[in-house]
Amino acid sequence: MVISNSSSTTKEKDHNKERRMFVGVVWNCAAELKLLLTTLLFLCSLATLLQFLPSRFFLSPSDLRHCLSDSNITTLNNSSSQLPHINTDYLFNDGVLKRAFNPFGSAAYNFILMSAYRGGPNTFAVVGLSSKPLHLYANPTYQCRWVPHHDPLNSISTAGHKILPDWGYGRVYTVVVVNCTFPTLAGADGKGGQLLLRAATNGGGDRTLNITDTILALDETPQDFANFTAQFTSGPKYDYLYCGSSLYGNLSPQRVREWLAYHVRLLGARSHFVIHDAGGVHEGLMQVLRPWMEKGFVTLQDIREQERFDGYYHNQFLIVNDCLHRYRFAAKWMFFFDVDEFIFVPKKSTIKSILDSLTDFTQFTIEQMPMSNKLCLTQDAPTAFRKWGFEKLVYKDVKRGIRRDRKYAVQPQNVFATGVHMSQNMVGKTTHKTEGRIKYFHYHGTIAERREPCRQFLNSTEITIDGIPYIVDTTMRDIAGAVKRFELKMIGSRLQRTRQ
Ligand SMILES: *[C@@H]1O[C@H](CO)[C@@H](O)[C@H](O)[C@H]1NC(C)=O
Ligand SMILES: *[C@@H]1O[C@H](CO)[C@@H](O)[C@H](O)[C@H]1NC(C)=O
Numbered sequence: 181m182v183i184s185n186s187s188s189t190t191k192e193k194d195h196n197k198e199r200r201m202f203v204g205v206v207w208n209c210a211a212e213l214k215l216l217l218t219t220l221l222f223l224c225s226l227a228t229l230l231q232f233l234p235s236r237f238f239l240s241p242s243d244l245r246h247c248l249s250d251s252n253i254t255t256l257n258n259s260s261s262q263l264p265h266i267n268t269d270y271l272f273n274d275g276v277l278k279r280a281f282n283p284f285g286s287a288a289y290n291f292i293l294m295s296a297y298r299g300g301p302n303t304f305a306v307v308g309l310s311s312k313p314l315h316l317y318a319n320p321t322y323q324c325r326w327v328p329h330h331d332p333l334n335s336i337s338t339a340g341h342k343i344l345p346d347w348g349y350g351r352v353y354t355v356v357v358v359n360c361t362f363p364t365l366a367g368a369d370g371k372g373g374q375l376l377l378r379a380a381t382n383g384g385g386d387r388t389l390n391i392t393d394t395i396l397a398l399d400e401t402p403q404d405f406a407n408f409t410a411q412f413t414s415g416p417k418y419d420y421l422y423c424g425s426s427l428y429g430n431l432s433p434q435r436v437r438e439w440l441a442y443h444v445r446l447l448g449a450r451s452h453f454v455i456h457d458a459g460g461v462h463e464g465l466m467q468v469l470r471p472w473m474e475k476g477f478v479t480l481q482d483i484r485e486q487e488r489f490d491g492y493y494h495n496q497f498l499i500v501n502d503c504l505h506r507y508r509f510a511a512k513w514m515f516f517f518d519v520d521e522f523i524f525v526p527k528k529s530t531i532k533s534i535l536d537s538l539t540d541f542t543q544f545t546i547e548q549m550p551m552s553n554k555l556c557l558t559q560d561a562p563t564a565f566r567k568w569g570f571e572k573l574v575y576k577d578v579k580r581g582i583r584r585d586r587k588y589a590v591q592p593q594n595v596f597a598t599g600v601h602m603s604q605n606m607v608g609k610t611t612h613k614t615e616g617r618i619k620y621f622h623y624h625g626t627i628a629e630r631r632e633p634c635r636q637f638l639n640s641t642e643i644t645i646d647g648i649p650y651i652v653d654t655t656m657r658d659i660a661g662a663v664k665r666f667e668l669k670m671i672g673s674r675l676q677r678t679r680q
């Protein structure tokens with residue numbers, strides 16, 4: 181629910197606007213309506229009318245043509261409120277011509293609400309998109325108000341703290357997380373209430389206007405509050421939660437099948453995977469997700485509608501921030517990486533032993549092992565089509581001196597907003613020193629490829645191709661058997677015939 185108004189608009193101005201609009205109508209379309217309008221003109225006071233008389237009041241032949249061909253009488257039927265208001269040039273007595281500017285429409289929304297979540301007895305996060313130039317070149321502000329259902333007159337309000345987690349990456353829209361932290365408890369009596377967000381442009385877009393949209397961000401029922409409290413106090417339901425970014429394109433069901441089996445095995449019984457479908461979950465992909473959804477490991481969210489709003493890579497920053505706040509109290513650790521990436525911990529350790537050793541940190545980052553997406557072993561050539569991707573793609577890119585992306589995990593209770601490669605809005609420490617403890621293998625470009633990935637079969641354990649040195653690394657290949665057995669044990673043989 182959005183109630184829009186602009187604070188500089190007074191009744192007086194509205195009145196003037198209507199009259200100017202009326203002149204605009206006369207100006208544009210006098211021909212057929214001369215009679216009607218003449219009558220109406222009488223109804224308006226002549227004095228006021230003169231004030232707004234355009235400098236060139238009389239119609240030229242081209243205006244007449246315009247009227248006859250282009251314009252619709254039905255438009256006029258809806259009176260001035262349907263027509264955009266037209267300012268015209270004005271000739272001053274001293275001969276100076278004051279030029280007019282006529283704005284039409286609005287190119288980007290002030291705010292697009294995705295979600296709002298309670299984060300404590302007095303704090304909330306509102307997640308959405310907003311016009312990027314508005315944030316880059318102006319200073320829109322946010323105000324939060326809590327209105328108790330049972331006592332609306334006793335509302336409280338506070339300044340919203342805006343966080344722009346995709347700074348520099350946005351397109352038409354940028355992601356905004358508004359942190360609403362009230363100085364006193366807000367709805368902590370559990371009786372329910374509304375969180376209103378007032379988004380003000382503060383003169384961005386039009387210096388003469390402070391366009392303010394009042395948005396009902398959250399309408400909390402007593403049951404919602406009870407559920408929040410239960411989760412907040414009982415501790416996280418999951419040990420590890422995966423927040424996937426937007427899935428898009430013609431994805432390979434077989435690669436996703438492998439990824440899921442691998443990670444459910446790695447992260448274990450108390451793990452959960454939130455997958456976001458931005459158009460990439462076709463029927464074939466659905467088939468490999470379904471068994472794990474039925475087992476309660478996977479939640480699939482359809483986020484296709486975000487495509488209406490042009491943001492960075494199918495609004496992935498928006499999606500991960502929604503996921504962060506939605507599951508903030510449901511998981512001890514939250515992981516952010518992609519479905520062509522495989523987290524790995526060395527044999528002597530487990531994911532639990534590694535993460536337990538990192539509990540002092542709110543966040544840690546994970547080093548990347550880039551793998552070739554086309555080089556395979558000669559010995560695999562006859563059976564490659566039957567092997568799994570991470571089983572047969574064994575050539576690791578070992579080029580030095582390249583800064584590679586890292587991925588990361590956080591303890592979400594301490595995090596207020598999140599990025600794609602790391603979070604910068606949190607309390608507590610971050611460590612990058614995780615080498616030897618945890619890493620990830622990246623099979624770039626294999627996930628959106630529907631054909632057999634092996635293109636070149638090689639014998640040697642070291643090779644340089646196109647200037648990139650590779651060595652054979654069978655770390656992942658060696659686990660493939662165990663992962664396949666795990667999948668069979670967990671969901672049976674229903675995915676055996678999955679296609680590339
Ligand atoms: C005039 O109105 C008709 C029907 O209402 C519409 O189909 C047509 O496109 C309109 N023409 C213009 C120029 O707006
Ligand atoms: C214009 O308005 C009148 C009265 O409000 C209505 O009877 C008529 O149907 C309308 N004409 C069109 C084309 O909408």
Ligand SMILES: *[C@@H]1O[C@H](CO)[C@@H](O)[C@H](O)[C@H]1NC(C)=O
Nearest residue numbers: 252253254255256257258262
């Ligand atoms: C006139 O206004 C009515 C109701 O506000 C709307 O349904 C109709 O589409 C409008 N017609 C035109 C031609 O703008």
Ligand SMILES: *[C@@H]1O[C@H](CO)[C@@H](O)[C@H](O)[C@H]1NC(C)=O
Nearest residue numbers: 298299303304305359361596
């Ligand atoms: C908002 O920020 C404050 C710290 O500035 C933090 O304590 C609180 O948890 C945050 N709220 C949400 C919902 O992220």
Ligand SMILES: *[C@@H]1O[C@H](CO)[C@@H](O)[C@H](O)[C@H]1NC(C)=O
Nearest residue numbers: 321323378380382383390392
């Ligand atoms: C615009 O409106 C908002 C909300 O009403 C207010 O906080 C802000 O100070 C206003 N800005 C200006 C420049 O008047």
Ligand SMILES: *[C@@H]1O[C@H](CO)[C@@H](O)[C@H](O)[C@H]1NC(C)=O
Nearest residue numbers: 401403404405406407408410
């Ligand atoms: C609250 O939690 C209960 C039990 O977990 C669940 O059945 C119910 O749908 C939840 N209600 C809301 C409003 O989320």
Ligand SMILES: *[C@@H]1O[C@H](CO)[C@@H](O)[C@H](O)[C@H]1NC(C)=O
Nearest residue numbers: 557558559636637638639640
């Ligand atoms: C790989 O080794 C096999 C047997 O060892 C040999 O027949 C084959 O030609 C070699 N292939 C390449 C590409 O070197």
